[in-house]
Structures are given as structure tokens and as C-alpha cells.
Amino acid sequence: xxxxxxxxxxxxxxxxxxxxxxxxxxxxxxxxxxxxxxxxxxxxxxxxxxxxxxxxxxxxxxxxxxxxxxxxxxxxxxxxxxxxxxxxxxxxxxxxxxxxxx
Numbered sequence: 001x002x003x004x005x006x007x008x009x010x011x012x013x014x015x016x017x018x019x020x021x022x023x024x025x026x027x028x029x030x031x032x033x034x035x036x037x038x039x040x041x042x043x044x045x046x047x048x049x050x051x052x053x054x055x056x057x058x059x060x061x062x063x064x065x066x067x068x069x070x071x072x073x074x075x076x077x078x079x080x081x082x083x084x085x086x087x088x089x090x091x092x093x094x095x096x097x098x099x100x101x102x
Contacts, residue, residue: 030059033059036088045068045072048063048068049062049068049072050062060094062098063098069095072095076093080092
């Protein structure tokens with residue numbers, strides 16, 4: 001029997017693999033969390049933040065600079081409380097500063 005290779009989309013491939021489906025779901029939840037926080041984060045700071053990985057009850061935010069991270073650190077208790085009040089079980093928000101490639 002001849003097997004014909006057919007192109008599949010990334011979403012189709014992710015749905016066929018349990019581990020990829022899990023990663024896709026975590027990525028979607030992480031993006032939803034960041035979107036939920038947009039109303040609490042000042043406009044200029046929003047562009048410096050990206051949704052990061054979820055590891056259990058810990059969520060990571062990727063931040064573009066030390067200055068943005070310092071500002072965001074002050075807001076972490078309010079951000080965490082907001083997420084928890086909307087059904088997200090977040091015990092800790094970790095910040096990771098992105099390094100600029102040289």
C-alpha cells in the first residue's frame with residue numbers, strides 16, 4: 001500500500017499529539033490571562049509584556065526591560081488577585097526579563 005503524505009496545519013498536528021495539544025492549551029490559557037490583565041496594566045507598559053509559560057500554579061510573564069519589570073513587580077499582588085478572582089489558580093507570577101540578542 002502506498003502512503004501519500006499530505007500537508008497538515010499546525011493546529012491539526014497539535015490536536016493529533018497529546019503533548020502538543022497540552023502545550024497549545026497552555027499557550028492559549030497564558031494569552032487569555034494576559035488579555036484579562038490588560039485593563040489593569042498601564043498602556044505604555046503593555047507593549048513591554050508577553051505571556052509566558054505556565055508551570056502548575058506558577059505563571060511567567062516575559063518582560064522587555066528591567067525598568068518595566070520593576071514597575072510590574074509593584075503590581076503583582078493586584079494582578080494575581082485579579083486572575084484568581086476570575087477563576088485562574090495562580091499562586092505566583094514570575095517575571096523573566098528578555099535579553100536582547102547581540
